[in-house]
Amino acid sequence: MLSLYRPGHSLWHRLPAGPKTTLVTLIVLSVCLLPVTWTGAATAAAIAVACYLIPGMGLSELGRQLFAVRWLIAVTALGQFLFLGPERAVANTTRISAALVIGALIVLSTSATALLNALERGLKPLQWCGVDRQRVALLLVVTFTMVPVLARLAGEVRQAQQARGGRVSLRYFATPFLILALKHADSLGDALSARGVR
Template sequence: MLTLYRPGTGLWHRLPAGPKAAVLMMIVLGVCLLPVSYTSAAIAAAVCVVCYTVPGIGPRELVRQLYITRWILVVTVAGQLLFLGPEEAAANTMRVAAAVVLSGLLALTTPVSELLDALERALGPLALLRIDPQRAALVLAVTLNTLPVLAGLARDVREAQRARGGGQSLRHFAMPFLVLALKHADALGDALTARGVR
């Protein structure tokens, strides 16, 4: 399974998965509860910079995460500017950016096995509702790891188009991307079936 995890020895890497997820969730919640203002946007940006400049990650990774999510941020700021003012657009877009990059920090510093164990423990109470916590955790972990795989497939298709001298046509992009995505889903399904997951 492809993962975003980057081995390291920094503070975020040393924290156990459960407490780390709780800390990051509280930081994201704190940023989202800030009042709508330019000051809140600046605070959200500063929080992201501080979290990523902890030894073991670095600001370069923050820039990379923002670049990966650029289209989400463009759509967010465009929609906000269309219906709200510039101050609201800045604050809300920075909230979204902070939530995305801080969530990415969890995936970057936590191996999938640890993340899966922490999710399973957190979802333990679902057993009272006759929902298997192991399966629920596996679904969440697979979802988290499938998104970067699909982003990588999209990048590969675009690079192949450029290498062949093709344009940026959505029609020529969609079919090969869909075929590769379905092949990945089929391979993932086979791997899960081979491990006894139904």
């Protein structure tokens, strides 16, 4: 499994995986519950900046995370602007963007193994009703890492097209991107099968 973990010494890196996941989840929920106003948008942006700046991850890392989801931000902003107007469009787009980059702190500052172990411990109470906590935890970890992996694959396709002088076109982008995504899914499935996951 591809890990997005980046070694470091920030406060996020020093926090244990379980409490960190709980804290980040609560922060993301608070961002999502902010009012859909200019003030709510400014508050969401300030929380995202504080989550990267104060614990020591740095604003350059925040910039990288925003750049990785730039197309999602653009599509969200355009759709909201057309149907809801400028204030709600900015507020909703800012809240969604803040939630994404804050959520990314979990996989950036926690190794896949530590995250998997923390999720397994957190799911232990569900074991009494027949839930396979190991499989559920593995599914959640794979889900956490999948969006950035797909963003990286999309970037690789665009770079390859630009190197060949290709024009920007959804039709010419979709086929190689889908092939790479399916190859990654096959590789991931083979790796999971080799480890006995069915």
